[in-house]
Amino acid sequence: MDRLNYNSIYKGFSKKSVDWVSGDTQEKYKENLLSHRSELEKHGWIDNKFNYSFNSEGFRCDEFSSDPTVMFLGCSFTVGIGMPIEQTWSSLVAKSLDLKSANLGQGGGSNDTAFRLGVHWIPKIKPKLVVLLVTPYHRFEIVSSGMIHLITPQHHAEQFTNFMAEWGSDDTNPYHNRLKNVLAIKQVCAENQIKFVKHDCNLFQRLDLARDLAHPGVMSNQKLAEDILKLI
Numbered sequence: 001m002d003r004l005n006y007n008s009i010y011k012g013f014s015k016k017s018v019d020w021v022s023g024d025t026q027e028k029y030k031e032n033l034l035s036h037r038s039e040l041e042k043h044g045w046i047d048n049k050f051n052y053s054f055n056s057e058g059f060r061c062d063e064f065s066s067d068p069t070v071m072f073l074g075c076s077f078t079v080g081i082g083m084p085i086e087q088t089w090s091s092l093v094a095k096s097l098d099l100k101s102a103n104l105g106q107g108g109g110s111n112d113t114a115f116r117l118g119v120h121w122i123p124k125i126k127p128k129l130v131v132l133l134v135t136p137y138h139r140f141e142i143v144s145s146g147m148i149h150l151i152t153p154q155h156h157a158e159q160f161t162n163f164m165a166e167w168g169s170d171d172t173n174p175y176h177n178r179l180k181n182v183l184a185i186k187q188v189c190a191e192n193q194i195k196f197v198k199h200d201c202n203l204f205q206r207l208d209l210a211r212d213l214a215h216p217g218v219m220s221n222q223k224l225a226e227d228i229l230k231l232i
Contacts, residue, residue, distance in 0.1 A: 005148055006120035008058035009106050017053040023081040023107050024212040032213055044218070045211040050084035060085065061103040064125050070099040071125060073114040073185065074133035077201050078105025080221075082210025087218050092225035093131065097232070102127060108150055110139035111181035118185045123192055130189050131228060132198040137178040138168070197231050199224070 010021070020026045032040055040046050055063045060079055072078050072090040080088030080103075094101035102125050104117045114132055122130060142149045142160065151160055167173050182198060189196035204224050208217035216224070 004120075005143075005146075006117060008054075008104070008117075009109075010054050010060070011058035013052070013054040014056050014058045015054065017051045019049070019051055021052050021081065021107070023076055023214070024210070028212055036213055039209065039213055040211075043209050043211075043213075048211065053085070059102070059104055061101050064102055064121075065100065066126075067100045068098075069102050069125055069127040070094050070097055070129045070131060071102040071118075071122065071127040072105060072131050072133070073118050074105045074201065075109040075113075075135040075139075076105070076107040076215060077204055078103065078109075078133050079107050080105070081107055082212035082215045083217070083221060087221055089221040089224040089228065090131070092222065093228050093232075096225070096229055097129070099128060105133075108139075109135055110141055110150060111135050111137070111178050112139075112141035113150070115181045115184050116141070119188050122185075122188050122194065126192065127194060129195045129197065129232065130185065131232075132182065132185055132196070133204070134178065134182060134198055134200045136201065137174045140174070140177055195232075197228065199228055199231060203227075 013021075037046075052060060054060055057064065070093065078090060080090065085091055090101055090103050090105070102121070104121060106113050106117070111134060114135065118130065139150060139152050142151055144159070149160070151164065186196045186198075204216055205220055206216050207219040207223060209215070210217045
């Protein structure tokens with residue numbers, strides 16, 4: 001199908017390094033300086049500058065290559081929003097395994113997103129290992145008029161309101177949607193003889209906070225990396 005979309009939401013940042021991204025904006029940082037300065041100081045983010053660098057495909061990692069690689073799938077926790085790349089859990093895991101990182105995390109992404117990207121990129125990159133940080137189960141994607149819409153009970157376009165009233169009325173819908181995606185990614189890995197590991201983002205302990213004061217911070221990422229390595 002010609003309309004299949006396997007692009008990163010950060011495609012506009014291809015081959016670029018930027019200081020801020022959605023979820024970790026300069027405006028939010030300035031607001032936090034005024035209203036939550038003590039929190040920024042506590043977690044070490046006052047004037048702690050870093051950037052977000054994206055490869056030619058718009059993912060927050062180096063260029064994809066034939067080097068031994070570990071692939072990461074997930075949402076903003078996997079992207080590392082609010083965090084220097086070298087302190088993110090994915091980078092720590094890749095470094096510990098002496099593997100190159102292919103970070104396909106997407107801010108606000110769903111398990112649908114993880115499968116959509118994984119089914120395309122896993123056979124192309126052929127990583128040694130795929131790690132899925134399972135996203136919040138109530139998120140999913142709908143394609144309408146060629147555009148991918150991320151749907152949550154709280155955030156969705158008006159045309160999906162009636163659908164959400166029905167779909168969100170029973171927890172078995174998001175539960176089975178999550179389960180289907182996890183099993184599908186696992187199957188793609190099996191077909192390509194690739195080891196698959198999953199961990200639930202709800203188990204990502206917030207021991208501290210990232211620069212945006214919303215995502216997990218340095219110690220939290222270190223703890224998750226240790227947990228993932230134990231699973232591996």
